[in-house]
Amino acid sequence: MKRILYTAIVISVIFASCNTAKFSLKERQLILKKYSEKIMPLMLVSNKPDSVILYTESTDFEVNSKDKKLKKLVDLMYHTCIDSTNPGVGIAAPQLGVNKRIIWVQRFDKTQKPFEVYFNIKIKKYSSSKSDGWEGCLSIPGYRGIVRRSDTIVINYDTFNKKNITETVSGFTAVIFQHETDHLNGILYTDRIFDKSKLYTDEEYHRIFKTKKGSD
Numbered sequence: 090m091k092r093i094l095y096t097a098i099v100i101s102v103i104f105a106s107c108n109t110a111k112f113s114l115k116e117r118q119l120i121l122k123k124y125s126e127k128i129m130p131l132m133l134v135s136n137k138p139d140s141v142i143l144y145t146e147s148t149d150f151e152v153n154s155k156d157k158k159l160k161k162l163v164d165l166m167y168h169t170c171i172d173s174t175n176p177g178v179g180i181a182a183p184q185l186g187v188n189k190r191i192i193w194v195q196r197f198d199k200t201q202k203p204f205e206v207y208f209n210i211k212i213k214k215y216s217s218s219k220s221d222g223w224e225g226c227l228s229i230p231g232y233r234g235i236v237r238r239s240d241t242i243v244i245n246y247d248t249f250n251k252k253n254i255t256e257t258v259s260g261f262t263a264v265i266f267q268h269e270t271d272h273l274n275g276i277l278y279t280d281r282i283f284d285k286s287k288l289y290t291d292e293e294y295h296r297i298f299k300t301k302k303g304s305d
């Protein structure tokens with residue numbers, strides 16, 4: 090009986106440690122590399138090995154502000170997102186080859202529109218009211234599509250100083266949170282467009298946008 094109990098405890102300890110996964114060897118090697126101007130190469134859906142990472146669900150991990158690799162990854166993610174040659178409004182760790190639940194989001198709902206980092210993020214509630222909006226993705230360059238997203242969401246995440254926060258977000262910022270959290274669940278915005286013929290090139294997008302602007 091004692092032996093069974095001991096085995097059960099060991100198994101539960103193993104499971105508990107699995108829930109807060111650490112960086113894999115491959116992820117550690119990727120993070121420790123030197124990058125010019127702190128810009129990491131983006132995983133592209135057009136590349137088979139990259140797409141495997143993009144379509145893999147990311148895991149939670151233990152946030153430790155003293156973890157140098159985590160600090161470096163967060164810094165690299167930020168600089169890759171704001172890269173002036175190809176800037177984004179958000180980025181998720183799998184886009185850089187790391188399947189951990191980390192995202193950066195530009196907060197258009199705050200004054201000065203700061204970029205902020207979120208760990209172990211999950212969306213707890215989606216509003217039933219939804220709107221259609223244009224989206225693009227750093228991992229699918231050259232294309233845009235219209236995606237229907239909830240107008241308001243409730244998010245839960247960890248901060249660098251180990252606080253767990255629940256927050257309600259609306260508008261365009263909520264769209265960015267939904268796009269980036271989708272990345273952590275192995276979902277791309279193109280998966281949410283039912284009619285794949287409704288994927289537009291950047292040129293088509295600019296033409297439609299210009300025409301619309303002209304008719305306003």
Ligand code: ZN
Pocket residue numbers: 225226227228268272
């Ligand atoms: Zn994306």
